[in-house]
Amino acid sequence: MTQLEAVLEAIQVKRPAPPKRRSKHLCADAGYRGAPAMKTILDHGYIPHVKGRRQEAGELKRDPAKRARRWIVEVAHSWFNRFRKLLVRYEKLERSFVALNHLAAAIIAFRKVPLKVNIIYG
Structure with a gap:
């Protein structure tokens, strides 16, 4: 018995x-x-839909929504890791730690916004 047979035989939900x-x-x-x-x-009564590796890779290249977006999360983590107080959690209370996370997010967002010349901020 192959692993495929074992998986198809083990389906519990009727x-x-x-x-x-x-x-x-x-x-x-x-x-x-x-x-x-x-x-x-086919013996188990299924209609197979099997795609080749090249076909899957071609579809991923054509549709950018299907690509992995892991790097976005990693970049965000690296931005938060630049704040030492968040990197090693010194806060005892959860609400203090959450407040520092919000402050760090606000600082990160403020740094990403381009500032225009000749505008008075404040």
Whole structure:
């Protein structure tokens, strides 16, 4: 028994039989592209939708909304880490720590806004 068979056999939730126009679909990556995997998928009554790696990579390049945005979070963490009092938590009370986080966020946002010349701030 392959791992694919074990996973398909282990499905616990029994659902009602789908109507003919709404059958069971199984979306998988290129690891399940071989003939034995396809036979197992079809034997369990699923309609396979298997994409190749190049096809997935091409779709990711075309649609920027699907790209990983992890770097945005990492940049934000590095901005907050520049405040030493937040890097090592010295505050005992949670509300003090949250207030310092809000202050740091306000300072970061203020530094990102471009200041215009000949405008009096204050």
